[in-house]
Amino acid sequence: MTQPVSPPRGSTDKVPQAQLPAWHGLVARADIRTLSLLGVLAALVVIGGITKPDEFLDTRNLQLVLTQGSVIGVVTVGMTFVITSGGIDLSVGAIVALASVWATTLATQEYGFGGILFTSVLVGLGCGLVNGLLIAYGGMVPFIATLAMLASARGLALQITDGKTQIVTSESILDLGERDSYVLGVPPLVMVFAVVTIIGWLVLNRTTFGRRTVAVGGNAEAARLAGIDVRRQRLYLYLLSGLCCGIAAFLLIILSGSGQNTNGNLYELDAIAAAIIGGTLLSGGRGTIVGSVLGVLIFTTITNIFALNNLQSDVQQIAKGAIIVAAVLVQRRTASTT
Amino acid sequence: MAPVPPLLSMSGITKSFPGVRALDGVDLDVQAGEVHCLLGQNGAGKSTLIKVLAGAHQPDGGTIRWRGEPVVLRSPIAAMRLGIATIYQELDLVEHLSVAENVHLGHEPTAAGFVVRRRLARQSTSALLKRLGHAEIDPARLVGELSAAQQQVVSMARALSHDVRLIVMDEPSAALDPDEVDNLFRIVGDLTADGVAVVYISHRLEEIRRIGDRVTVLKDGRAVAGGLPAKTTPTREVVALMTGRNVGYVFPERPADGVPPTGAKPLLEVRGLAREGEFEPIDLDLRPGEIVGLAGLVGSGRSEILETIYGARKPTAGQVLVDGRPLRPGSVRAAVRAGLGLAPEERKAQALLMLESVTRNVSVSTLSRFSRAGWIDRGAEQGAARAATRELSLRPDNPSVPVRTLSGGNQQKAVLARWLLRGCRVLLLDEPTRGVDVGARAELYAVVRRLADEGLAVLMVSSEVPEVLGLADRVLVLREGRVVHTAPARELDEHRVLDLVMEGSPAS
Numbered sequence: 001m002t003q004p005v006s007p008p009r010g011s012t013d014k015v016p017q018a019q020l021p022a023w024h025g026l027v028a029r030a031d032i033r034t035l036s037l038l039g040v041l042a043a044l045v046v047i048g049g050i051t052k053p054d055e056f057l058d059t060r061n062l063q064l065v066l067t068q069g070s071v072i073g074v075v076t077v078g079m080t081f082v083i084t085s086g087g088i089d090l091s092v093g094a095i096v097a098l099a100s101v102w103a104t105t106l107a108t109q110e111y112g113f114g115g116i117l118f119t120s121v122l123v124g125l126g127c128g129l130v131n132g133l134l135i136a137y138g139g140m141v142p143f144i145a146t147l148a149m150l151a152s153a154r155g156l157a158l159q160i161t162d163g164k165t166q167i168v169t170s171e172s173i174l175d176l177g178e179r180d181s182y183v184l185g186v187p188p189l190v191m192v193f194a195v196v197t198i199i200g201w202l203v204l205n206r207t208t209f210g211r212r213t214v215a216v217g218g219n220a221e222a223a224r225l226a227g228i229d230v231r232r233q234r235l236y237l238y239l240l241s242g243l244c245c246g247i248a249a250f251l252l253i254i255l256s257g258s259g260q261n262t263n264g265n266l267y268e269l270d271a272i273a274a275a276i277i278g279g280t281l282l283s284g285g286r287g288t289i290v291g292s293v294l295g296v297l298i299f300t301t302i303t304n305i306f307a308l309n310n311l312q313s314d315v316q317q318i319a320k321g322a323i324i325v326a327a328v329l330v331q332r333r334t335a336s337t338t
Numbered sequence: 339m340a341p342v343p344p345l346l347s348m349s350g351i352t353k354s355f356p357g358v359r360a361l362d363g364v365d366l367d368v369q370a371g372e373v374h375c376l377l378g379q380n381g382a383g384k385s386t387l388i389k390v391l392a393g394a395h396q397p398d399g400g401t402i403r404w405r406g407e408p409v410v411l412r413s414p415i416a417a418m419r420l421g422i423a424t425i426y427q428e429l430d431l432v433e434h435l436s437v438a439e440n441v442h443l444g445h446e447p448t449a450a451g452f453v454v455r456r457r458l459a460r461q462s463t464s465a466l467l468k469r470l471g472h473a474e475i476d477p478a479r480l481v482g483e484l485s486a487a488q489q490q491v492v493s494m495a496r497a498l499s500h501d502v503r504l505i506v507m508d509e510p511s512a513a514l515d516p517d518e519v520d521n522l523f524r525i526v527g528d529l530t531a532d533g534v535a536v537v538y539i540s541h542r543l544e545e546i547r548r549i550g551d552r553v554t555v556l557k558d559g560r561a562v563a564g565g566l567p568a569k570t571t572p573t574r575e576v577v578a579l580m581t582g583r584n585v586g587y588v589f590p591e592r593p594a595d596g597v598p599p600t601g602a603k604p605l606l607e608v609r610g611l612a613r614e615g616e617f618e619p620i621d622l623d624l625r626p627g628e629i630v631g632l633a634g635l636v637g638s639g640r641s642e643i644l645e646t647i648y649g650a651r652k653p654t655a656g657q658v659l660v661d662g663r664p665l666r667p668g669s670v671r672a673a674v675r676a677g678l679g680l681a682p683e684e685r686k687a688q689a690l691l692m693l694e695s696v697t698r699n700v701s702v703s704t705l706s707r708f709s710r711a712g713w714i715d716r717g718a719e720q721g722a723a724r725a726a727t728r729e730l731s732l733r734p735d736n737p738s739v740p741v742r743t744l745s746g747g748n749q750q751k752a753v754l755a756r757w758l759l760r761g762c763r764v765l766l767l768d769e770p771t772r773g774v775d776v777g778a779r780a781e782l783y784a785v786v787r788r789l790a791d792e793g794l795a796v797l798m799v800s801s802e803v804p805e806v807l808g809l810a811d812r813v814l815v816l817r818e819g820r821v822v823h824t825a826p827a828r829e830l831d832e833h834r835v836l837d838l839v840m841e842g843s844p845a846s
Contacts, residue, residue, distance in 0.1 A: 207712045208705040215702055218691040225650060225688055226703045226756065227674030285693045 033279045036330055037294040044301045052308045061304065063187055069300035070193035071251045072270050073293060077200040078244030079271040080292040082237050084204070086217040086284025087142040089241045091131060091149035092271055096264030098153040099123040099249035104166040104259030113172040116253060121246035127153055128242015132235035150268070157261035166259040176254045189251050196247065201289040213237060217284025273320070274299055277327035298323065343406030345370040345535050346504060351400035353386055360386040362559035363400065368504060373526060373536045375546040375568055377576065378556030384539055387556065388506045392424040393417035421503030425493045425510060433482030438463040440481050441496045466495040470525055486513040494525065505529065506537040511545060523549050543576060555579040588780040589808035590787035593627070602626060605795045606764045608647060610656035616642040617819035619656055624764065624795040629786065631810030631827065632799045634839050639819035640799040641683055644766045647797070648680045649673040660764065674703060679757030681750065683768040689753045696737040696744070697723040700755045726755040730785055747778030754785065765789065767798040771805065783809050803835045815839055
């Protein structure tokens with residue numbers, strides 16, 4: 001038996017110097033990214049506080065901001081997984097709409113709270129399953145498959161409602177939107193968002209599922225040759241996104257007390273934008289739940305500040321666009337120092 | 339100082355990346371009309387240096403003089419305007435555009451400033467291809483349809499479409515067969531005769547001896563020797579400069595008691611495995627402790643055979659058995675579960691997660707072992723990865739560094755560690771030392787032999803005949819998808835194998 005050649009002398013004592021800065025660099029970069037997002041959020045709070053000191057910092061307003069952020073936030077957590085795996089889900093808004101109207105038809109409402117929750121989640125999972133099968137086993141490009149789902153789900157939602165708003169009559173559902181249901185001032189919707197976020201973070205960072213998601217997004221061929229079932233993983237990811245849409249639809253039903261086929265309009269763009277400014281790579285291989293949630297909060301806060309100041313939504317859209325550009329530019333700068 | 343300043347003179351070039359000092363004061367002088375070879379281990383700074391020269395990286399310090407005048411290469415375009423062209427190892431062609439469009443990309447001949455004069459572009463492309471000895475390439479064809487060698491010619495035509503004074507070639511022969519290499523050298527000769535300077539990077543020392551005029555050796559971001567005569571400097575001296583120690587082309591000894599242990603049952607059996615259009619039915623037995631080599635040229639079906647055994651390609655006929663049990667054809671997961679592991683040819687594209695740490699690259703095939711109900715025990719994962727990488731003496735000895743910061747040899751060790759950790763019993767190695775510098779190769783050979791001694795069966799593919807002969811116990815020689823000869827490595831020599839891969843043999 002032959003021993004491997006011992007490594008060249010100088011290399012061993014060089015190790016600590018070589019590894020320390022690299023490690024520190026990584027931590028520093030992650031910090032800069034999160035800190036800059038927190039900075040933007042803080043700046044927005046200051047702007048809100050200065051322009052509308054009484055309204056903006058009012059507890060009710062802050063509760064409102066968080067509640068509004070919860071619906072899109074849950075969608076964004078699912079989207080973060082999909083994007084991290086190198087995919088995209090354009091159908092989230094349409095799935096939210098379809099799930100919310102399906103869960104609020106008269107027939108479903110007969111089953112009360114449980115029926116509405118069950119239907120929302122099931123419709124979300126069903127749509128996710130179709131997306132996943134088409135992409136993972138049908139070999140369709142995610143962009144196209146989910147674009148098709150966007151169109152069909154919206155169409156089906158319109159067909160179910162005939163364009164009418166479906167009012168929710170279940171008391172137990174409507175109660176969840178009332179102030180009486182707040183626990184220590186936290187609305188139930190926000191708690192759901194928090195739970196989804198925590199679970200999402202744990203799954204992405206601490207489980208084999210999360211690791212495989214990152215591997216598939218970072219290098220699908222390498223993942224396949226390493227023995228990962230890439231197709232099954234992709235199927236699960238779109239199922240997960242569908243599940244998040246189902247939960248979001250349920251939250252939206254509580255929030256609005258109704259189901260509408262126009263629900264979730266442009267959620268796909270908001271969710272993608274929030275994930276991207278949060279630091280998730282659109283090309284896959286790196287995702288951050290914390291960043292995505294901060295992205296959601298930034299967007300929701302902007303919307304709120306503009307509404308309080310009676311500014312039109314067109315200005316709001318322009319501001320959102322500018323923030324996306326600024327965030328990505330900042331990230332490119334931090335990334336280019338790699 | 340010479341009365342005529344050198345064409346290019348770089349001095350004291352420094353460049354740092356976070357955690358890495360890639361260039362630490364490098365000097366490089368290139369004269370017009372010479373072939374200046376750049377040698378160095380992976381991570382020695384060659385790539386960084388040529389990227390600085392191409393304007394793709396901005397140096398932190400140092401000066402660049404072009405014909406004696408100090409210049410700043412702010413962008414690749416700036417470098418191109420001076421007449422510096424770079425042909426990267428990974429060809430940067432647009433597959434969906436035609437040859438002519440690729441050659442003129444970014445400087446299309448136009449009428450009225452924006453209408454592309456396609457015919458003129460095609461004609462000038464034809465002329466360039468002719469000059470390169472490849473008149474058979476149709477300028478109207480899509481680049482994606484061409485072979486690797488032809489694509490390289492297109493890349494070169496693109497360089498020549500500018501008024502080029504200096505061409506940098508990064509391992510141009512890596513993807514070429516011997517006769518294509520001859521053509522490459524002829525082109526290099528023509529260029530230098532015209533006064534063009536060539537900076538030539540290669541791992542193959544014999545090539546440098548054939549066409550090089552002078553050699554600059556880089557090590558750890560410094561030029562340890564500049565402008566050595568390429569033809570007369572002894573190989574041993576060059577290798578010593580690159581590695582900082584004296585290394586012959588060392589292969590580990592084979593076990594004295596003879597391999598294969600004749601009585602042993604085969605671990606891997608390949609029976610009539612074939613893929614139409616790629617390789618003909620092949621039979622192969624692999625016993626524990628044995629290293630079998632597949633020798634052949636690019637296109638002889640070597641990699642395809644390996645990938646089909648591994649399940650990454652679906653066979654059109656035949657089967658693979660492990661311990662006598664057939665594997666599900668075309669399933670990587672079945673192969674991995676049965677104990678197969680592949681270290682593929684394109685490490686970065688096919689094996690590594692470049693954004694991730696060494697640990698995560700090593701553990702990716704074994705995640706379920708460190709997890710309960712999907713929950714990863716990161717301490718156990720880290721510990722196991724550390725143990726596996728230590729066993730292979732992977733440097734640096736810290737598995738939390740990003741895998742992209744490792745040298746080629748250590749990246750290969752990370753891939754091997756992945757399979758070692760998995761408890762793999764049959765290791766498939768596709769060009770195991772590709773992109774691995776000469777100094778690190780001996781270490782990698784020793785690792786492979788040690789794994790075999792510990793009972794693994796190894797099937798390796800290499801285009802370097804000495805490597806197959808030196809490392810393997812038994813050699814299968816392939817030619818155009820067919821096994822033309824099988825023999826113990828001891829009974830073959832380089833000459834014989836080369837004859838076989840080129841001519842085939844009635845003795846098969």
